[in-house]
Amino acid sequence: MSLLDLSPVVPVVVLEDAADAVPLALALVRGGVRIIEVTLRTPAALESIRRIAAEVPDAVVGAGTVTAPEHAVAAAEAGARFLVTPGTTERVLGAAADTGLPVLPGAATVSEAMRLAELGYAELKFFPAEASGGIGFLKSIAGPLPGLRFCPTGGISATTAPAYLALPNVGCVGGSWLTANPTDLAGVERLAREASAR
Numbered sequence: 001m002s003l004l005d006l007s008p009v010v011p012v013v014v015l016e017d018a019a020d021a022v023p024l025a026l027a028l029v030r031g032g033v034r035i036i037e038v039t040l041r042t043p044a045a046l047e048s049i050r051r052i053a054a055e056v057p058d059a060v061v062g063a064g065t066v067t068a069p070e071h072a073v074a075a076a077e078a079g080a081r082f083l084v085t086p087g088t089t090e091r092v093l094g095a096a097a098d099t100g101l102p103v104l105p106g107a108a109t110v111s112e113a114m115r116l117a118e119l120g121y122a123e124l125k126f127f128p129a130e131a132s133g134g135i136g137f138l139k140s141i142a143g144p145l146p147g148l149r150f151c152p153t154g155g156i157s158a159t160t161a162p163a164y165l166a167l168p169n170v171g172c173v174g175g176s177w178l179t180a181n182p183t184d185l186a187g188v189e190r191l192a193r194e195a196s197a198r
Protein backbone atom coordinates (compact mmCIF):
# COMPACT_ATOMS: atom_id res chain seq x y z
CA MET A 1 0.00 0.00 0.00
CA SER A 2 1.18 3.50 -0.79
CA LEU A 3 2.21 5.86 2.00
CA LEU A 4 -0.10 8.48 0.54
CA ASP A 5 -3.14 6.29 1.02
CA LEU A 6 -2.82 5.52 4.74
CA SER A 7 -4.58 8.68 5.90
CA PRO A 8 -5.81 11.89 4.24
CA VAL A 9 -3.76 13.83 6.77
CA VAL A 10 -0.24 12.91 7.91
CA PRO A 11 0.44 14.44 11.31
CA VAL A 12 3.89 15.98 11.45
CA VAL A 13 4.91 15.68 15.07
CA VAL A 14 7.59 17.56 16.99
CA LEU A 15 8.23 15.89 20.34
CA GLU A 16 10.35 17.45 23.05
CA ASP A 17 9.78 14.59 25.51
CA ALA A 18 9.76 10.93 24.47
CA ALA A 19 7.37 10.23 27.34
CA ASP A 20 4.66 11.98 25.30
CA ALA A 21 5.15 9.76 22.24
CA VAL A 22 3.08 6.68 23.04
CA PRO A 23 0.07 8.53 24.54
CA LEU A 24 0.08 10.83 21.50
CA ALA A 25 0.25 7.95 19.03
CA LEU A 26 -2.58 6.18 20.84
CA ALA A 27 -4.72 9.35 20.69
CA LEU A 28 -4.11 9.66 16.96
CA VAL A 29 -5.00 6.00 16.38
CA ARG A 30 -8.18 6.41 18.47
CA GLY A 31 -9.08 9.33 16.22
CA GLY A 32 -8.55 7.17 13.13
CA VAL A 33 -5.11 8.40 12.04
CA ARG A 34 -2.64 5.51 11.82
CA ILE A 35 0.30 7.26 10.23
CA ILE A 36 2.65 9.46 12.26
CA GLU A 37 5.67 11.40 11.03
CA VAL A 38 8.00 12.19 13.91
CA THR A 39 10.40 14.94 12.87
CA LEU A 40 14.06 14.41 13.71
CA ARG A 41 14.29 17.98 14.93
CA THR A 42 14.51 17.26 18.64
CA PRO A 43 16.80 15.10 20.78
CA ALA A 44 13.71 13.10 21.82
CA ALA A 45 12.78 12.13 18.26
CA LEU A 46 14.59 8.80 17.87
CA GLU A 47 13.53 7.55 21.28
CA SER A 48 9.95 8.63 20.45
CA ILE A 49 10.05 6.60 17.24
CA ARG A 50 11.50 3.64 19.14
CA ARG A 51 8.69 3.72 21.70
CA ILE A 52 5.86 4.15 19.20
CA ALA A 53 7.25 1.33 17.03
CA ALA A 54 7.49 -0.99 20.03
CA GLU A 55 4.30 -0.09 21.87
CA VAL A 56 1.72 1.06 19.32
CA PRO A 57 1.46 -1.67 16.71
CA ASP A 58 -1.59 -0.04 15.10
CA ALA A 59 0.44 3.06 14.24
CA VAL A 60 2.71 3.35 11.23
CA VAL A 61 5.50 5.57 12.53
CA GLY A 62 8.02 7.24 10.28
CA ALA A 63 10.77 9.80 10.52
CA GLY A 64 10.55 13.28 9.04
CA THR A 65 13.20 15.96 8.59
CA VAL A 66 15.66 13.39 7.25
CA THR A 67 18.30 15.85 6.07
CA ALA A 68 21.51 13.82 6.49
CA PRO A 69 22.48 10.25 5.58
CA GLU A 70 23.02 9.33 9.23
CA HIS A 71 19.46 10.39 10.05
CA ALA A 72 18.14 7.75 7.70
CA VAL A 73 20.25 5.01 9.27
CA ALA A 74 19.39 6.04 12.84
CA ALA A 75 15.67 6.29 12.09
CA ALA A 76 15.61 2.85 10.51
CA GLU A 77 17.44 1.40 13.51
CA ALA A 78 14.90 3.02 15.83
CA GLY A 79 12.06 1.25 14.02
CA ALA A 80 10.80 3.88 11.61
CA ARG A 81 8.66 2.32 8.89
CA PHE A 82 9.11 5.14 6.37
CA LEU A 83 11.33 8.18 5.82
CA VAL A 84 10.40 11.69 4.72
CA THR A 85 12.83 14.33 3.48
CA PRO A 86 11.95 18.03 3.16
CA GLY A 87 14.15 18.32 0.06
CA THR A 88 16.37 15.95 -1.83
CA THR A 89 20.11 15.53 -2.17
CA GLU A 90 21.79 12.52 -3.74
CA ARG A 91 23.49 11.51 -0.51
CA VAL A 92 20.38 11.72 1.64
CA LEU A 93 18.22 9.96 -0.92
CA GLY A 94 20.86 7.26 -1.38
CA ALA A 95 21.11 6.60 2.35
CA ALA A 96 17.34 6.61 2.72
CA ALA A 97 16.89 4.18 -0.17
CA ASP A 98 19.62 1.92 1.27
CA THR A 99 17.53 1.36 4.41
CA GLY A 100 14.99 -0.46 2.27
CA LEU A 101 12.19 1.60 3.81
CA PRO A 102 9.59 3.47 1.74
CA VAL A 103 10.83 7.02 1.18
CA LEU A 104 8.79 10.15 0.54
CA PRO A 105 11.34 12.56 -0.93
CA GLY A 106 10.75 16.28 -0.86
CA ALA A 107 10.51 18.49 -3.94
CA ALA A 108 9.42 22.08 -4.46
CA THR A 109 10.05 22.68 -8.17
CA VAL A 110 9.23 21.04 -11.49
CA SER A 111 12.88 20.15 -12.08
CA GLU A 112 13.23 18.53 -8.66
CA ALA A 113 10.05 16.56 -9.24
CA MET A 114 11.28 15.47 -12.70
CA ARG A 115 14.62 14.30 -11.31
CA LEU A 116 12.87 12.22 -8.68
CA ALA A 117 10.50 10.79 -11.29
CA GLU A 118 13.56 9.76 -13.35
CA LEU A 119 14.84 7.91 -10.31
CA GLY A 120 11.56 6.04 -10.01
CA TYR A 121 9.82 8.05 -7.29
CA ALA A 122 6.19 8.62 -8.22
CA GLU A 123 5.05 9.89 -4.80
CA LEU A 124 6.67 13.03 -3.45
CA LYS A 125 6.37 15.43 -0.56
CA PHE A 126 5.65 18.93 -1.91
CA PHE A 127 7.39 21.17 0.59
CA PRO A 128 7.02 23.98 1.56
CA ALA A 129 3.61 23.75 -0.08
CA GLU A 130 2.01 27.11 0.65
CA ALA A 131 5.23 29.07 0.22
CA SER A 132 6.00 27.32 -3.09
CA GLY A 133 2.73 28.03 -4.84
CA GLY A 134 0.30 25.72 -3.08
CA ILE A 135 -2.79 24.64 -4.94
CA GLY A 136 -1.99 26.69 -8.03
CA PHE A 137 1.38 24.96 -8.41
CA LEU A 138 -0.13 21.50 -8.06
CA LYS A 139 -2.85 22.31 -10.61
CA SER A 140 -0.27 23.64 -13.04
CA ILE A 141 1.96 20.57 -12.94
CA ALA A 142 -0.82 17.97 -13.17
CA GLY A 143 -0.79 18.25 -16.98
CA PRO A 144 2.95 18.01 -17.66
CA LEU A 145 3.70 15.55 -14.85
CA PRO A 146 0.65 13.24 -14.86
CA GLY A 147 2.45 10.30 -13.24
CA LEU A 148 3.25 12.04 -9.97
CA ARG A 149 1.26 12.22 -6.75
CA PHE A 150 2.06 14.52 -3.87
CA CYS A 151 1.77 14.96 -0.14
CA PRO A 152 1.82 18.77 0.13
CA THR A 153 3.11 19.93 3.50
CA GLY A 154 4.01 23.28 4.99
CA GLY A 155 1.52 25.96 5.90
CA ILE A 156 -1.55 23.76 5.45
CA SER A 157 -4.37 23.93 8.02
CA ALA A 158 -7.61 22.13 8.78
CA THR A 159 -9.32 24.88 6.77
CA THR A 160 -7.15 24.64 3.65
CA ALA A 161 -6.61 20.85 3.65
CA PRO A 162 -9.89 19.96 1.86
CA ALA A 163 -9.05 22.04 -1.22
CA TYR A 164 -5.67 20.30 -1.50
CA LEU A 165 -7.25 16.88 -0.99
CA ALA A 166 -9.70 17.58 -3.82
CA LEU A 167 -6.84 17.74 -6.35
CA PRO A 168 -6.32 14.55 -8.37
CA ASN A 169 -2.53 14.64 -7.92
CA VAL A 170 -2.74 14.92 -4.13
CA GLY A 171 -2.86 11.71 -2.11
CA CYS A 172 -2.71 13.24 1.36
CA VAL A 173 -1.55 16.41 3.09
CA GLY A 174 0.95 16.76 5.90
CA GLY A 175 0.66 19.18 8.77
CA SER A 176 1.55 19.94 12.32
CA TRP A 177 -1.87 21.27 13.29
CA LEU A 178 -3.21 17.95 14.64
CA THR A 179 -0.44 17.73 17.21
CA ALA A 180 0.44 21.37 17.84
CA ASN A 181 -0.24 20.60 21.50
CA PRO A 182 0.99 17.02 21.88
CA THR A 183 -0.07 16.66 25.50
CA ASP A 184 -3.71 17.66 24.87
CA LEU A 185 -4.73 14.11 24.07
CA ALA A 186 -8.47 14.78 23.88
CA GLY A 187 -7.78 17.63 21.48
CA VAL A 188 -5.45 15.51 19.35
CA GLU A 189 -8.02 12.73 19.18
CA ARG A 190 -10.75 15.19 18.14
CA LEU A 191 -8.60 16.78 15.43
CA ALA A 192 -7.56 13.33 14.20
CA ARG A 193 -11.21 12.27 13.99
CA GLU A 194 -12.07 15.37 11.96
CA ALA A 195 -9.06 14.82 9.69
CA SER A 196 -9.70 11.13 9.09
CA ALA A 197 -13.35 11.77 8.24
CA ARG A 198 -12.36 13.60 5.04
Ligand SMILES: O=C(O)C(=O)C[C@H](O)[C@H](O)COP(=O)(O)O
Nearest residue numbers: 039064065086153154155175176
Ligand atom coordinates in the same frame (compact mmCIF):
# COMPACT_ATOMS: atom_id res chain seq x y z
O1 LIG B 1 10.41 18.84 9.21
C1 LIG B 1 10.30 18.57 8.00
O2 LIG B 1 10.82 17.61 7.46
C2 LIG B 1 9.51 19.43 7.16
O3 LIG B 1 9.49 19.25 5.98
C3 LIG B 1 8.75 20.45 7.74
C4 LIG B 1 7.38 20.02 8.17
O4 LIG B 1 6.82 19.09 7.29
C5 LIG B 1 6.57 21.21 8.28
O5 LIG B 1 7.19 22.06 9.20
C6 LIG B 1 5.16 20.99 8.68
O6 LIG B 1 4.55 22.16 8.29
P1 LIG B 1 3.48 22.94 9.14
O7 LIG B 1 2.25 22.12 9.12
O8 LIG B 1 3.37 24.23 8.41
O9 LIG B 1 4.05 23.10 10.52
